[in-house]
Amino acid sequence: MPGSTSSKIRTPIILVNFKTYIEGTGKNALKLAQACEKVSLETNVCVGVAPQFADIFSIANAVSIPVFSQHIDPFGAGSFTGHVLPESVKEAGAVGTLVNHSERRLKLADIDAIITRARENKLAQAVCSNNAAVSAAAAVLKPDMIAIEPPGLIGSGIPVSKAKPEVVSGTIDLVRQVNRDAVVLCGAGITRGEDVAAALKLGTEGVLVASGIVKAKDQYGAVMEFAEACRKHR
């Protein structure tokens, strides 16, 4: 992966955001991460997990797949009570971080500072964005990954890759004008293998997914369906 800061991270990637779902908290989070690891080992497809801060340590010490933080703050070490120091999630075992998720939108200057701070800590950065123009703006800051997620489709079950293919391909086009290297992912409404296949066909190198896997009755089966779609694509 170009610009990657971790040899663990390969594309195509299925990046599973645990959000603050109960099914992705504490012991549930650990079990889900282990299911993701199992699929990854069985299919040789890269599956990353983004659990809550307090679950990074136990998960990163239990599984071999890449663990992402859901957010880091732009600050350096110091007097920032209640904030997330990049060094802290790194030492807990994270190899990457989400940045600017639609549920944790950030100031432009902070996105820039966070990318720098993440790089200093060898944390891969997946910057989330809401449309093609914002994706390209973020791409100028040279993060490792851009994840386009149209807000209206998040959690909707309507897959961006099938309902709004032009948003995905338009994002890739616009990003490529300013950044040749960034890996482009897409997310929002992805619940089935065919949604993943459609995303890859549009030129993305993976998906950012949450409820489609975390809320699935059969989490292992859902990840496996996604991974099979990735394997077939190659």
Added chain:
Amino acid sequence: MPGSTSSKIRTPIILVNFKTYIEGTGKNALKLAQACEKVSLETNVCVGVAPQFADIFSIANAVSIPVFSQHIDPFGAGSFTGHVLPESVKEAGAVGTLVNHSERRLKLADIDAIITRARENKLAQAVCSNNAAVSAAAAVLKPDMIAIEPPGLIGSGIPVSKAKPEVVSGTIDLVRQVNRDAVVLCGAGITRGEDVAAALKLGTEGVLVASGIVKAKDQYGAVMEFAEACRKHR
């Protein structure tokens, strides 16, 4: 402790906020927490620690003293990427949380919601405040603890308990008019045992401290000096 949600928490309490200091991150955080535990076991004085989110799990599994989160969010389980679910820090081992620290000031309605959410999760709440009036306003919301910290003195080395005793005693008076039970702590500039003694003499039931211990060359010695002051006070 009145209203306490954890039998671990007793007063007088020395509550050590690790902030995002490097000396309080990762392995350093674990070592510091162990030093705090050692003092607590040797003196029988309650010493609590508030490490970063990602360090709660490893610390809470290693020590017997109370572990606090530095912040929790008011949300329930759901779609809140990058936020701190009370259930998450609870399951990682926290028994309490700071709320509204001066470096993480919160909206009034969120402080109210966080206290409710913390209570649901049996997490003790230490609400930080900047003056007597704000302390009393917070006290109306019935948190377990109020920690008054005049912003100008935080990290200054000038102890609030000696430089501004009237702020501390005025806070206690105003809080007592609206809340008989809340434990009142004070913080800011506390670096020596005599500062702790002065705080207890003014009627507080403990101190909230950060750099005075985390940045001390001899962390164990610093905590011990604080604990001795507590022991003498009884």
Added chain:
Amino acid sequence: MPGSTSSKIRTPIILVNFKTYIEGTGKNALKLAQACEKVSLETNVCVGVAPQFADIFSIANAVSIPVFSQHIDPFGAGSFTGHVLPESVKEAGAVGTLVNHSERRLKLADIDAIITRARENKLAQAVCSNNAAVSAAAAVLKPDMIAIEPPGLIGSGIPVSKAKPEVVSGTIDLVRQVNRDAVVLCGAGITRGEDVAAALKLGTEGVLVASGIVKAKDQYGAVMEFAEACRKHR
């Protein structure tokens, strides 16, 4: 009015929040303010208006009724681009300000600082709150007015004074335990004269209203209906 900073403000008061409705912007705002003034002059009931910042000057120079800002910032004069200096809205003609509206929730320490800054500028403060406990917490800070608005009912057309009378009376009870003087208003879902009458009967001294008047086809008629209800109550 106890603690009032403006002789213009009397109770019972109908306080009309123009929000950022087009019907309450620019020339529309001026016309609406004039309709409010007409009703006030005809009924001798106090009707206040809270237009957008950029409309305060033209409205305050055109009508004799009290003009409120929708928000002010806690800062003093200085380097705070894009913020709302109390001195600025005062000089433009405002005699009061909303504080902590549910659409502009504020940090607890900022509410405290804003009340102080408003008082320095002789601006009456109407602090909005979402429940009884938060109302009482705000009341400790001694604002001139507290306006309780349950979030779920705002803009709903279901009047708080009829649907949740216990919230209104519970708020008054709790506020009175910590503050004898603050005027208590209620809002949310108020669209008819009978809703206003119900609010006054519960012990409030007025209402905070927005869509019920601003979005009414006959704005003058709507204000008149509210004012008549106030007049009958006396």
Added chain:
Amino acid sequence: MPGSTSSKIRTPIILVNFKTYIEGTGKNALKLAQACEKVSLETNVCVGVAPQFADIFSIANAVSIPVFSQHIDPFGAGSFTGHVLPESVKEAGAVGTLVNHSERRLKLADIDAIITRARENKLAQAVCSNNAAVSAAAAVLKPDMIAIEPPGLIGSGIPVSKAKPEVVSGTIDLVRQVNRDAVVLCGAGITRGEDVAAALKLGTEGVLVASGIVKAKDQYGAVMEFAEACRKHR
């Protein structure tokens, strides 16, 4: 001016940010705007003013030079109490707006939405940025103007155009790679005519200035010195 939404705005431009300085509030703001207009009429150099929201109406009705808002919000008309509707400042007489000033930093997605909303209202947009990379990221969103202001120099009296010429020229280079049309301004520490001359020589088309003019003992003289520097440059 390419992409301009107002025939009033021409380059080179001196854009004066009144911040929340007392010298730029209320009647003082009006007097300062009139001094700026006088210089503009005498020198035929474009001088724009960015007063506080509540002062836009009286200033825009008194002077012929371009009036900017210091900020607008991304929202449409509706329930957004305490926010700044683009329609509102437009109707009050503004022809442009600052966006993302260092004292009012915005979320990336909001900057994108604000530029769109400003365009809908024919308000020129001057997006402020803190370094070359952030400037280029903002430029991707196609605002009319980019104003680079290194935070450390704001209000310092050390002119960016002389102390950090490489930041200014580096910004222009990076912006031009993604946007051919945006007017680039620079700001921070600009207090003398020679600072303005240096800024123009580096390839900017004007300056964003605050204390250098607003806090000057002789405001008219200060603006005149800036305007003369612009005139000589042509």
